[in-house]
Amino acid sequence: MTTLTCRAIVFDMDGTLVDSTAVVERIWSDFAAEHDLDVVELLAFAHGRQTHDTVRRFLPRLPEGEARALTDGLQAVEAGGREGTVEIPGAGAFVASLPTDRVALVTSANLDLARSRMAEAGVPWPTVVLASEHVAVGKPAPDGYLLAAELLGVDPGEVVVFEDAAAGLEAARASGASVVVVGDHDGPAADGLPRVTGYDGVTVRVLDDGALELTLP
Template structure:
């Protein structure tokens, strides 16, 4: 068992609270085929990052207005593609059991896409949500996690972040938060971190001093 104490908990979305792998791989696969890109390289980079960062990384010569239009189109397709998104095991129940004023979501998806995926998976929409529109510099920069801590009224080192991808893990670590890996990512960004495969068996207790005690199986 691993025990962590904090004053707030912040989650990534894709791969952390919901699993949208099938949808993501299909849409990015179509994008890669259309632009004659290596889909494996594209997916390896895209996971955990804002869509626009992926578009500009793989189509660097595209004028910004065209890159932004392409980004908007991809996000609209993702938000409008139903089916295939499910909760990470136990995520909905775990989130429901947390104090609502201590929880935030920091996602590289835009607001509409995040809403769509959380609703389809049946996972509660937190009171504090930072989607790509609210974070100018996306993961692996720590900006989103630093802003989430500020909005929750806590110091970054009083936060536990749940993340699954290299870019997100790097961002969370750089913010100064404690970090828990969700899933099987085993790259350098996950070295030395506690890990869960789902939220079943994860418990939280509110102590008398207001801190949260997290117990991981």
Template structure:
């Protein structure tokens, strides 16, 4: 890392992105989905939304569903609802520009959404899907487990400590830190895990350029 006045420069072999809240703003859909779940079962939607971000749907359902509810069936219902509902989904500011600057083999998507949902939301936001996607379908343990980020680094052929992760949610930030990657907070997450981490308001602030030997140089304000 090199301090450039008000900007920081980071040299990396790859960039790993969370999806919801980092590349894609799906807030309105997420709120609609969990509100329907809460209404069906007489639950407090605010409590659900407080912990659902960054976690796999089935894990959130399991945490809140009343006794007797088929967790897997309920999760499948919610996921199908989300895949079909893309109204209001937009790209996070700067995401399209940043992804266009990255070589295809130098970045990956690591999301708590399943593959079909990830593809639907990236398409709705007008963003490309990279060759390497690690979704909820590809891991045995979701975020905050580092499994997804470790898997993405392995598939890209880079050591985790040579990757930079952009994340916006507590569960994802815990996962990114645990995998050993340099971690950058996108947005306003104020959980204890953000202590000491770099932060950007959105992706408009991030610049990237290739370096000799195939690496990347990222800069952003700190």
């Protein structure tokens, strides 16, 4: 058992609260085939990052206007292809158990896509949500997590972040938050961090001073 004390909890979305692997891999595989790219390399980079950052990384010579249009098209396809998105085990019930003014979502997806996936998976929509439109510099930069802490009115060091991908784990660690790995990522960004496979058995208790005590199985 691992116990963490914090003032707020912040979640990534894909791979952390919802499992959209099948949808994401299908869309990026089609993109890789269309542009003659290595799909394994592309998927490894894309996970946890904003769509536009991936487009720029693999099509660096594309004019910015065309890259933006391509990004918008990919996001529209993702939002329309939500079928097959499911919750990470126990995610919906766990988020619902938390004080609503202590929870935020920081996702590299845009707002429409985030709403679509959270609804499809049945995970409650947090009070504070930061999507790609709200964060100029995406993960692995810590900007999204720093802004979430500010909006929740807490110091970043008083936050616990749940994340699953290297870019997000790097961002969360750089923000000064405590970090919990969701899933099986075992790269350097996950070294030394507590880990859960889902939220069944994860509990939260509000202490007398208002702090949150998280217990991880």
